[in-house]
Each structure stands twice: as C-alpha cells, then as structure tokens.
Amino acid sequence: MSAENPSPLDSTETSSSNEYQQRLLTAFAQAFWETDAQGMATADSPSWRAFTGQTLQQWLGEGWLKAVHPEDHAYALEQWQEALRSQHPMNAEFRLQTPQATWCWTNVRASPILNAEGSIQGWMGIVLDITPQKQAELALRKSEEQFRLLVTASSDIVYKMSPDWSRMEQLMGKSFLADTTQPSATWLQTYIPAEDQPSVQAVIQQAIRTKSIFELEHRVRKADGTVGWTFSRAIPRLDEQGRIQEWLGVASDITQRRQAEEALRQSEARLRAVLESIVDGVYIGTLEGITLINQTALEQLGYATPDELNRHVGTLAGEIQTRDWQTGVLIPLEQQAFARALRGERVVQDVLVRHRLSGQDRVVRCAAGPVLVDEQVVAAVAINADVTDIVRVHRQVEESERRLQQAIELAELGTYTIEVATDRITKSARVADWYGLPERTTVASSFGSIQARDRQRVNQVLTDALRPESSSFYQVEYTIIHPRTGQQRILRTNGQVHRDASGQPLRVEGIVVDITTQRQSQLALEQQVAQRTQELAAAMQQLEATNEALVVTSGQYALLNQELRASTAEVGKANNDLEEANRQLSRSNQNLEQFAYIASHDLQEPLRKIQQFGDLLKSHVPPSSEENAYLERMQAAASRMSRLIKDLLAFSRIAMGQVLAEPVSLADVLRRVQDTLSLAIEESSAQIQLDDLPTLPGNATQLEQLFQNLLSNAIKFSRTNQAGEPIIPQIRITSQMMNANELGVTVKPSRAATSYYQIEVADNGIGFDEKYTPRIFQVFQRLHGRNEFAGTGVGLAIVQKVVDNHGGAISVSSQPGQGARFRVYLPA
The missing domain is CATH 3.30.450.20 (PAS domain)
Structure with a gap:
C-alpha cells in the first residue's frame, strides 16, 4: 500500500527555497503542512484546513488526528509515532474527513527537516487525494472476490476459453450442457442457437477490446437437446504486459427464472388488462414512485404516461395539491391514504385533488391498502373514485335539510x-x-x-x-x-x-x-261574540223603550237629521278628495316604477354601448398614446354613471317599498352580507367581530342593504399609518335592548314603540367631523373627492331610508382619525 518514502530535507536547502517548495507542493498535493521536531503543529496550514474543513484551533498541536476516520485513527497515530521515533520519513494511507462531512482516501507523506548539524528541527508533509485509485482498487478486489465466489458456488457450468474466444478449451456442464474435455473450435455452433450467435459474438468482441468482464444472459442448447437459458460470466487472465492469456468463466442455468419472468410478464399483462377494465383509477407503488397505473387514474390526475408518476409520492402529492375536501387545507404526506397504506393501514379517505393540466378541483374517494409479501409491506394499492357529483348532491341535500330545519325552527x-x-x-x-x-x-x-x-x-x-x-x-x-x-x-x-x-x-x-294560543284566542273570540250578542239584545230592548221618547222629540230629530246630512256631505267630499289623492299617489308610483325600469334598462344601455365601443377603440390605438388615455377617462366616467344609476334605482325602490314585518335574524343577515363583501374583506384583511344579534320584525332584503352599506363604508374608509401603509380595518357589531325612555333626546324614531334594539357598527377608519352629520345621510352628498374614495354618495341615504321604513332611527358619533360609530335603533 505504501509508495516510495521521501528523503529527509536539509534545512540549508529548504530555507533558501521554502516559498518555492510550498508553491510547488501545493500545486502537486491537496494539502501542505509543517510541524516542530516533536511533531506538534505550531503554524497554520490553510491548505490542510481547506481540505479537511478543520478550524485553526482544531488543527494545532495533535488536533489533526481528529480529522482521521475512526477506523484508521490507531493506524495513523502508530505510523506518525514510528516516524518521530525512528526519525525516518512517513508514507501512510488512511481516510480523512472533508468539509462536506464525507471521507476520502489520502496518501500522507512526511519528511524530517535537518539543520546544518544534521539534527531534526521540524517536519514537512503533504496530503494526496487517492480516492479514485482506492475506489478502483476496491472495485477490482470486489470483482475478483465475486468471481471467486461465483466459481466456488456455481453448480451448473465452468468453462475456459482461448484469448480470442475462437476455441473452447474446457467445459464442465454438470448435466445442463454437454461436457467437453477437448478444445473445440465449433463451440459456438454446438451450444448457441444460430439466431443468437451474432449478439453473443458482439458482446464477446466488446469484452476482448476492453479487456473487461464478459457478462450476458443468452439462450443455449441443453444436453437433452432442448433450448434453455444461461447467465454466463467470464474474466480475462492477463500476463505482466497486460495481454490476455485466457478467459475463465462460469454459467448458471436460469431457464426456470426466465420462464418465471415470462409468466410474470404475462401475469402483469393480464393484470394491466384487468386494471384497464376498472372504471375507477387504480395504481400501485411505494413512496419512491408509482409502478403500475391504469388509464383512468392517469386521466383523473392529469398525467400523460405512467413514467411521469415514477417519482417520489411527496412530489406527486404537491403537484395535485391533495387537500381536505371540506376545508381545502393541504394534507401532510404522512396523513394521506397512500402513505398510511404503506404503514400497513387500510384507509378510505375523501380528498380534494387538482387536475395537473386543467387546474380543475375534483373530490376523489381514495381507498388504499397494503400489499403484503411474507407479512411484510412491499407496496400499496389505491383505488380512486371521482365522487365530485355525489359530494355536490350531498351538499345540496345538506343545504336543503339546513334550510328546512331553519324553517322549522323559525x-x-x-x-x-x-x-x-x-x-x-x-x-x-x-x-x-x-x-x-x-x-x-x-x-x-x-x-x-x-x-x-x-x-x-x-x-x-x-x-x-x-x-x-x-x-x-x-x-x-x-x-x-x-x-x-x-x-x-x-x-x-x-x-x-x-x-x-x-x-x-x-x-x-x-x-x-x-296551536294552544290559536285555540285559546279562538275560544276568547267566541266568548266575546256571545257577550257582544247579549249586549246587542239588551241595547235593542233599550232602543225600543226609547222609541216613544224619540217620537216626542221628532222636531229635534229633524234638526239633527239636517245636521247629519250636512256632515254626510262633508264626509262625501272628504272621501272624494281622498280618492283623488289615492289616484295621484297611484300615478306617482306608476311613474316611479317606470323611472326604475328606464334607469335599469334604457339609461344603462347607452352606457354599455359607450364602454363596448371604448374597448373596441382602445384595441386600435397604442396603450401609451394620448388617445388611449382619453378613452380610459371616458370609460371610467361611464362606469361611474352606471354605478350612480344603480344606486339611485336602489334608493328609489326602498323609498317606495313597504315593509311587511316578519321575524328576521340579524345574525343570518350579517352572514349573507359578509358573503357578498367577501372579496373586499379578503383584499383589505378586514377583521369583523359579531356579538350575539337579535331576531326582530322587519324586511330581510332592506336590512341586508342597510348593513351592506355600513360595512362597505367601514372597509372602504380605512386609514393608513405614517409610512403610508394601510391599517387593517377593525369592525365590531354589537346590540342591546333599550326601553323607549332610555333613548337620547336626539334619537327620534319614525314610529313609536315600547322598546328598541340598538345595533352599533364601530370601525377604526378615517372618521369625520360631526358637524357634517346631517349632510352624510343626504342623497349624492360626499365628504371626500372621487379620487380619494370611490362611491356615489347614495349608500348612507339608503341606510336612512331603510331605518325610516322600519320605524327606527339612526345616529352617528365620530372624530377625524378616530373611526366612526353608527347606532341603528329598530323596534323590538
């Protein structure tokens, strides 16, 4: 394992060329270092630290040993101590850590530095990265070991070939192939079917050119004359010059395995046919990816080919956004049905998934379970049924039941x-x-x-x-x-x-x-009718008794009769005047209804034409041109006019509308208003707090308009901080019951009642000066310019009119920058 040891360095030489040597060694090696005579690192080695990731403090002294792999630590210390003791150079191979927290093989060399007297005054060393060489060495060793094990364990075939494979020197078939103890030049024709010979020869020639291992599965003629399958592997034996001397090979009978694989392929084909016949989506796989899926599942999820799903399930779940079908909240991977099935659970889970191509959300019922082999989970299978329509019908049924229950409760x-x-x-x-x-x-x-x-x-x-x-x-x-x-x-x-x-x-x-109250009222009414009948009979008797007295006073009666005729004439005239007033009122209502139709149709139609032609003209002029700016101003003016007409129409309808009082839940009214204003609430991040709200007599539609205008204004007229950033609107709606005598002197309901509900809408908006209070409830009155806040100035006029229609009153308190409090008083 060791290379040639370096020679000691003389200090007289190193002192004159130390800088040059360091540059040279740094270019040659991955790291360069020096220690004192006792082997202690006393100076910095930037290249060592860059190579190992150690800090300066970790490197100094004998800290470099902490960078050595735990399994190599004792060997490295032994080699270093032996070099220090013998004063001979060190050349050792061991693993060092890297900044990436991995290990690499290194060749560490060190030589003593001698002074003029020949004594050691220090040590100089280098580090060479030999990881590729070691990996190749280990791979070769592993390959050789595998070959030895293969030869030892082989129970089928062992053979020997000439360097160019032109001749088979020996083959022991062990009943699988016919044995041959004599060299054979026709081995290819003897053992390999003719149609397979070209492919076998091609792999052999490739192995010869590269002097690499020959490895191939191919068909062979067996000893019994049938055709089977073998897995053949041979390695070249080389001489000192690297020339191939011979090939040593082994082969195994894999006929049964190939037959089993073919049967498995046919089984998979049948399984795929079954999967494709299922109307629901079916897929099988592990966390690493989906290995089997039918076309229905591909179409459900928005994928074109099965290969697109051969990725980690977490990635796929992120693409289709697996969510709770009721709340829309993303479901963590470990809680999803497929992942739970891989942990051995059987799960049925309704989820909301997004089609990867169309972006459409669908509700899918996923039934997932584990695939067990020898009681071990090897995969999971899932069946996806699209239940979107079923869920939609279910929700409609639930909504119908909810409304029915509300009606029953009401x-x-x-x-x-x-x-x-x-x-x-x-x-x-x-x-x-x-x-x-x-x-x-x-x-x-x-x-x-x-x-x-x-x-x-x-x-x-x-x-x-x-x-x-x-x-x-x-x-x-x-x-x-x-x-x-x-x-x-x-x-x-x-x-x-x-x-x-x-x-x-x-x-x-x-x-x-x-119907207790109804029947009691009916009984009381019957009793009252009987009582009135008795009283009437008594009155008739008294009338008959007084008839004679009336005859005596006939003169007075005649005079009274003349006065009565005069009064009757006056009443008749009053009735005629009242009928005329009713006819005029009817004509006024008809005119108002005609105006409402004109406002909603005839006046709106030209505005729509202006906006449509504006869009058409804008497509013919450059976006940055002056003409385009004029067209945008024209369309903006038309849009404002349309909003103004709509608001005026709403006001006129409320002004002539009659309130047919019925129980109205203000809590339900506010829920519907929040649904209507959901976009404005979301964009402004408005926070709305509702206290317990009462049920009171009124018109639900008009009350919705009342609170929609108050909430809309509270959101619209919000403040900004000193940096110009918008402040989140804070809106609170509270209620309390008050007796009539508890109302302030300035609160004057349009209809008397014994008690009222006070509904307060408070916000943290821009507020206003209270001197403008009478003005804000008038039609078309605005306290701010159109460029500051959008609107037509009709909203609070509608609020005032709805309050009047319900026999109530409204008051407001506010200061600039301190928000506003609108208090609505409605009869209880």
Whole structure:
C-alpha cells in the first residue's frame, strides 16, 4: 500500500527555497503542512484546513488526528509515532474527513527537516487525494472476490476459453450442457442457437477490446437437446504486459427464472388488462414512485404516461395539491391514504385533488391498502373514485335539510319519526320538551301523554293511515299533558306514511305545531261574540223603550237629521278628495316604477354601448398614446354613471317599498352580507367581530342593504399609518335592548314603540367631523373627492331610508382619525 518514502530535507536547502517548495507542493498535493521536531503543529496550514474543513484551533498541536476516520485513527497515530521515533520519513494511507462531512482516501507523506548539524528541527508533509485509485482498487478486489465466489458456488457450468474466444478449451456442464474435455473450435455452433450467435459474438468482441468482464444472459442448447437459458460470466487472465492469456468463466442455468419472468410478464399483462377494465383509477407503488397505473387514474390526475408518476409520492402529492375536501387545507404526506397504506393501514379517505393540466378541483374517494409479501409491506394499492357529483348532491341535500330545519325552527315546529317495525318514535328536542319525555321512546309511552279523551281518536287516525288503501297522509288535533308540570298544550300533527316497494309501511314522518294560543284566542273570540250578542239584545230592548221618547222629540230629530246630512256631505267630499289623492299617489308610483325600469334598462344601455365601443377603440390605438388615455377617462366616467344609476334605482325602490314585518335574524343577515363583501374583506384583511344579534320584525332584503352599506363604508374608509401603509380595518357589531325612555333626546324614531334594539357598527377608519352629520345621510352628498374614495354618495341615504321604513332611527358619533360609530335603533 505504501509508495516510495521521501528523503529527509536539509534545512540549508529548504530555507533558501521554502516559498518555492510550498508553491510547488501545493500545486502537486491537496494539502501542505509543517510541524516542530516533536511533531506538534505550531503554524497554520490553510491548505490542510481547506481540505479537511478543520478550524485553526482544531488543527494545532495533535488536533489533526481528529480529522482521521475512526477506523484508521490507531493506524495513523502508530505510523506518525514510528516516524518521530525512528526519525525516518512517513508514507501512510488512511481516510480523512472533508468539509462536506464525507471521507476520502489520502496518501500522507512526511519528511524530517535537518539543520546544518544534521539534527531534526521540524517536519514537512503533504496530503494526496487517492480516492479514485482506492475506489478502483476496491472495485477490482470486489470483482475478483465475486468471481471467486461465483466459481466456488456455481453448480451448473465452468468453462475456459482461448484469448480470442475462437476455441473452447474446457467445459464442465454438470448435466445442463454437454461436457467437453477437448478444445473445440465449433463451440459456438454446438451450444448457441444460430439466431443468437451474432449478439453473443458482439458482446464477446466488446469484452476482448476492453479487456473487461464478459457478462450476458443468452439462450443455449441443453444436453437433452432442448433450448434453455444461461447467465454466463467470464474474466480475462492477463500476463505482466497486460495481454490476455485466457478467459475463465462460469454459467448458471436460469431457464426456470426466465420462464418465471415470462409468466410474470404475462401475469402483469393480464393484470394491466384487468386494471384497464376498472372504471375507477387504480395504481400501485411505494413512496419512491408509482409502478403500475391504469388509464383512468392517469386521466383523473392529469398525467400523460405512467413514467411521469415514477417519482417520489411527496412530489406527486404537491403537484395535485391533495387537500381536505371540506376545508381545502393541504394534507401532510404522512396523513394521506397512500402513505398510511404503506404503514400497513387500510384507509378510505375523501380528498380534494387538482387536475395537473386543467387546474380543475375534483373530490376523489381514495381507498388504499397494503400489499403484503411474507407479512411484510412491499407496496400499496389505491383505488380512486371521482365522487365530485355525489359530494355536490350531498351538499345540496345538506343545504336543503339546513334550510328546512331553519324553517322549522323559525315556525316553532317540531318533528317526529315512527319506525313501524320497532314501534319506536324519535322526537325532535322541541316535541320531546312538550311531551316531557326523552327524544326516543316507544309509541305507547308517547300516547300516554295524550289527554285520555283524545287518545282513542288519535290512535284510530294513525291506524287508518297505515292501511294499504289509505292516502298515507293524516292530520289530527289533540291535547297533551306534561307528566311533571301538568301543563296542557293543544297540538296539531301532520303525518306521512312511507312504504316499501310492496306497499308495506316502513316509517311515519310528521310535523307538530303548538296551536294552544290559536285555540285559546279562538275560544276568547267566541266568548266575546256571545257577550257582544247579549249586549246587542239588551241595547235593542233599550232602543225600543226609547222609541216613544224619540217620537216626542221628532222636531229635534229633524234638526239633527239636517245636521247629519250636512256632515254626510262633508264626509262625501272628504272621501272624494281622498280618492283623488289615492289616484295621484297611484300615478306617482306608476311613474316611479317606470323611472326604475328606464334607469335599469334604457339609461344603462347607452352606457354599455359607450364602454363596448371604448374597448373596441382602445384595441386600435397604442396603450401609451394620448388617445388611449382619453378613452380610459371616458370609460371610467361611464362606469361611474352606471354605478350612480344603480344606486339611485336602489334608493328609489326602498323609498317606495313597504315593509311587511316578519321575524328576521340579524345574525343570518350579517352572514349573507359578509358573503357578498367577501372579496373586499379578503383584499383589505378586514377583521369583523359579531356579538350575539337579535331576531326582530322587519324586511330581510332592506336590512341586508342597510348593513351592506355600513360595512362597505367601514372597509372602504380605512386609514393608513405614517409610512403610508394601510391599517387593517377593525369592525365590531354589537346590540342591546333599550326601553323607549332610555333613548337620547336626539334619537327620534319614525314610529313609536315600547322598546328598541340598538345595533352599533364601530370601525377604526378615517372618521369625520360631526358637524357634517346631517349632510352624510343626504342623497349624492360626499365628504371626500372621487379620487380619494370611490362611491356615489347614495349608500348612507339608503341606510336612512331603510331605518325610516322600519320605524327606527339612526345616529352617528365620530372624530377625524378616530373611526366612526353608527347606532341603528329598530323596534323590538
């Protein structure tokens, strides 16, 4: 392993040419270094540090040993200590670390530096990188060892060939091939089928030219006359001049393996045919890549060929953006179904994937499981089913159920389901509370809460509905008694019987409504009618008794009759005036409706033409030209005019609209408003905080316009900091109930009520001077220029009109730079 040792260096020579030697050695070697007479590094060696990655402190003294491979440490120290003891040069091979935290083989040489008296005054050394040579040496050694093992372990064929392979010197076939102990020049024709001879000869000639190992799988004629397969390998034996003396080779019978491989190929072909017949996407592989995939899966994911998927699964998952189908959040690789299957799990997972080519998102149901061989996971198989349409229908059903539940809650209805086979009933929470029973009970226990006189009638109605000839629908009213409180309620239930294909009843689903108040009001009304009837009869008797007195006072009656006719004439005139006013109001409303149509269609149409022709003209002029600037100004003006007309139309509709009061959830209103403004909220990063908001009587559409304008203004009129950067809008909406006498003197609702809800919308925007408060609620009034903030000046006028329509009031407090607080008061 050692090369020729270098000679000691005389100090008289080195002192005169030290710098030259260092340059020469640095150019020749990877590192140059020096130590004192005791072998301690006392001076810096930049080339050593650059080669090993050590710091100066790590190099000094005997620190260089820390750069030696742990397995070579003892040998390197022994060689260095022997050189110091014997004062002879050192030449050793061992591994050193590199700055890249790898190891390389080096030849480290060192020679003593002698002074004029012949004593050692120090040591000089170099480091040579011999990694390529060592790797070649190790490879050759490994190759030779493999060949020896192959020859030793071979149980089939051993052969010897002449240098040019023209003659087979010897072959021991061991029943696979026919043995030959005599040299044969026709071995090629004897053992190799004619159609395979050219390919075998080509590989032989290549091995001869390169003096490298011959290695080939090829067909041969076996001893029994059949054709089989062999794996043949031969190495050249060279003389001292590198000339080939002979070839020593071994060969194995691989007929069964090749037959098995052919069977495997046919099996894979059948497997691929099966995979292609499956309508869902199927693929098999490991984390390193997908090895088998059908065309459906390729099309699902947006890949053209299977080779594109022969990459790490993490890379593929990033390309198709595997996400949670409900939240859209990326799923980490280790949590994805395919990776979990490689850990032995069987997983069904719905995910959102993005088609790699079209960018379209689809919901895929991935069913993945492990492929086991000898109870070890060797791969995973996954089946992808596109369930986008199923999920869409599922969401629509969920939305319908949600809306139905909202309607049921809003109408204060209850629901129930009776399972006919088990005779059990499942009630909604409201119905269970009315009955004073658990939500799930037997039908008999629920009937126990029905008033005794109604029980038989209700049971008969249900029994009739279950009969095959019935319409399957029923309605019945009855009284229930709460078993603990004794409270009575009058309920009306509507039921529908659901049947199987043969007409047998499966379940009954129904809705229950509490009509206690309605029936009590009806009873009170009937009692009131009876009372009024009695009072009327008494009055008639009194009238008859006074008729005689009326006859006596007929003169006075005649005078009273004349006054009554005069009053009647005045009333008639007033009625005529009122009818005329109604006709004028009707004409005014018709004119306003006609104006609304003109504003929404006839006035908008020319503006659309202006914008369309503007786009057409802009395509014929350079983008940076003065004409293009004029066209952009023209289109911007048309766009502003369109917005102004739309806002004016909205204002006019609200101004003439009638509020048909119905319960409106402000929480639902604000959710819809936030959906409408979602783009503005996202672009401004606005943060909106909602407190608990009430349900109050009003018009949902108008209330949405009210809060949409307030929130839109809070986002639009946001501040910037001293650096000119926008400040994130902070908006909070709160509510509280107030009695009428708690309202401030400046708050004057348009309709009197005993209590009001105060809804406050507070922001951290630019604010304004409160002296402008009367102005901001007027149509077309703006406190800022059009170039500062977009808008038409109609939004707050709409807010004022909606508040007036609901019989409420609005107030505002603000200071410049301190945001604004709008307080809306609506009757409770």
